[in-house]
Amino acid sequence: MNPDERAAALAERRELLDGRRERIWTKTDFEDFEVFRVPTELLVLNASNRRFRAEAEEAEAELGRRLDPSADEESIIALLLDKDPRVEGNSIVGSRNKDTEALAADWKRRHQERPLWIRPNGLVSNGNRRLALVKRLAAQEGTTGYDWIDVVFMDEQKYDDDTLFEMELREQLTEGFKVRYTKMNGLLTLKDAAEKHKVDWHDRISIKEVAELIQHLVGNSPGYARVQLEAVKAMSSYLDWIGRPGDFASLRGQVERFRDVGKNMKWLADNAPEHEAAMLELCFLAIQSGTNHPDIREMRKLIKRDPTSFDALVSEVSEIATEPDGDEPEPEPDTSTQDEDEEEEDREADLEDEVVTTDRPTTARQKRIHEAINAAAQASRAHGDPPETKLRTAATKLGEVDPAALLSESSGGTEKRAREAIGEVIAWAETARAALEGNE
DSSP states (O other), rough: OHHHHHHHHHHHEEEEEEEEEEEEEEESEEEEEEEEEEGGOOOOOOOGGGGGEEEEEEEHHHHHHHOOOOTTTTHHHHHHHHHEEEEEETTTEEEEOOHHHHHHHHHHHHHSSEEEOOOOOSSSEHHHHHHHHHHHHHHHHHHHTTSEEEEEOTTTTOOOHHHHHHHHHHHHTTTSSSSSHHHHHHHHHHHHHHTTTTTOOOOOOHHHHHHSSOOOOOOOOOHHHHHHHHHHHHHHHHHHHHTTOOOOOGGTTTTHHHHHHHHHHHHHHHOOOHHHHHHHHHHHHHTTTTTHHHHHHHHHHOOOHHHHHOOOOOOHHHHHSSSSTOOOOOOOOOOOEEEEOOGGGTTTGGSBOOEEOOOOOOOOHHHHHHHHHHHHHHHHHHHHHOOHHHHHHHHHHTTTOOOOHTTOOOOOOOHHHHHHHHHHHHHHHHHHHHHHHHHH
16 A cells, blocks of 8 residues: 555544543644544554664664555554564564563553654654554454554654654653653654754854754753764764764664763864864774773773873873784674673763774774773872862852751751751861962
């Protein structure tokens, strides 16, 4: 059935649910949409779904073709529902996914909570995962109970592709959607949003301005949106550097590293632009050698604290990187996994953790680069933050406590401990003041 035939069939067979409306934020205001019941068999999964974009690109490269919504429906369902999807033969299969099992149990208990968004020709815009679940359940258990589904129609004349794109992003990237994007797919989706706003990736002012325009997609935080865009820029530069431009799928599981590269470069652009080229190459060599993101982050702290040591590290790593190859073996992908830590300042609660597959040092050169950077990072950490930085951090945390409410909200032992803590703060402040006055 082609798109025109599906559109005609949907127009004929849809059933309006009287009194049912779905309130959706369009672009500048909420609108109420009529809700219809339609046959599940007339709906088509979106092969370009952003929730599995990185995985789909990787699978398509291995298959040597684009996914077809009709011929590859089971493969698309696997991408949407299964864990660790992989190519087997001419299709995609996956492993058992506890999240999908929980969603299936919830569907069976409460059925459908919110309608899918579809185009008049049956292509699903928002709700692909739920449709995939229903199609799989129908195949496993029979169509009874799964043969009709609730939808709202998004007409192309009123909601063009750009408008619908913005609507989908807001719906799917804000807090509260049940199955979150992985870090990579979330970044690629924000990349699309930024490029629709004509971001200039070579202009940090443009990146900052666009981050403010798309901040509503990440909890109304322009700073957090900018961090994500800086990570995208760093990833794109790295892919160019290794001769694989645009191959974002190959970097799945390494988002934290590039987020820190972006932060390193942002700080240097604002404070020490003469070191930008050296930092970028150092970070890229670190990633290539399997260095984890805490050590990459430490490079920023190192240049702040001790620029001379940073320059020495750059010289050492550059010398190693330019040595003749010798008889070193070619690097091979490593299949080990690890969970990368979350960085609190990045507010990572809005993006799902992903299993990280890293490239361990597989040549003598990579191992030496890895060891040099790790040693420098360890030495940097040993110095710790300077006293004034610790003092500012403490002052910030104290500023979060409302003195007027502190004791009024305390009682019994809690009040006693609060008074003791306040006494400790006062005693420390008096000691510090005396030390400063004695040094004048």
